[in-house]
Amino acid sequence: MRVTPQTVRDEHAWVRDRADVVVPILNDTRDRLGRLFDADVDAVAPDAYRREVDAVFADGEVAVNVAGCVALLRDLDVEGDYPGFVVDEALGRELAATVAGGRPLSLLAQATFHVADVHVDRDATAETDRDGAGTAGADDLDAALAAGFQTRLPGWDWREGESPFAVEAGGSE
Numbered sequence: 001m002r003v004t005p006q007t008v009r010d011e012h013a014w015v016r017d018r019a020d021v022v023v024p025i026l027n028d029t030r031d032r033l034g035r036l037f038d039a040d041v042d043a044v045a046p047d048a049y050r051r052e053v054d055a056v057f058a059d060g061e062v063a064v065n066v067a068g069c070v071a072l073l074r075d076l077d078v079e080g081d082y083p084g085f086v087v088d089e090a091l092g093r094e095l096a097a098t099v100a101g102g103r104p105l106s107l108l109a110q111a112t113f114h115v116a117d118v119h120v121d122r123d124a125t126a127e128t129d130r131d132g133a134g135t136a137g138a139d140d141l142d143a144a145l146a147a148g149f150q151t152r153l154p155g156w157d158w159r160e161g162e163s164p165f166a167v168e169a170g171g172s173e
Helices: 005-017 019-036 046-058 060-075 082-100 105-117 138-152
Strands: none
Touching: 005 019, 005 046, 005 060, 019 046, 019 105, 019 138, 046 060, 046 138, 060 082, 060 138, 082 105, 082 138, 105 138
């Protein structure tokens, strides 16, 4: 695989255009997590997702890594699928973490990836291969994008406002 600035532009367009698939997964994941943690979580609109895709790809160092993971997952297929379980899961987790940003959000996105992934039907969201089935990495790609963007986008009450754990500069009282 060779990643060029054009590759990054192409993957940016693909991820941005994937809103009709990713946003419903993202919102379903937020609903599931909200029920689990007894929290009201705001839904994300397709336009908000697209703006956040633009923000992620505006940072060249992040963009090249996101583009590389997306391209790998889009093309990843393993005969019999199950033997490739580790590689598509590892790439999915890393993509979700990279999209979400630094710690602690990256770790949260990795955990959220698994919640999203178990509810994604790969054949329903995948681009088809020669046999008419989705590639092994397709469900992980959509779950990773949903997990990463749902983590970085606003809508969780605990992320709104100042953290009670912040220490003011110069203040140790």
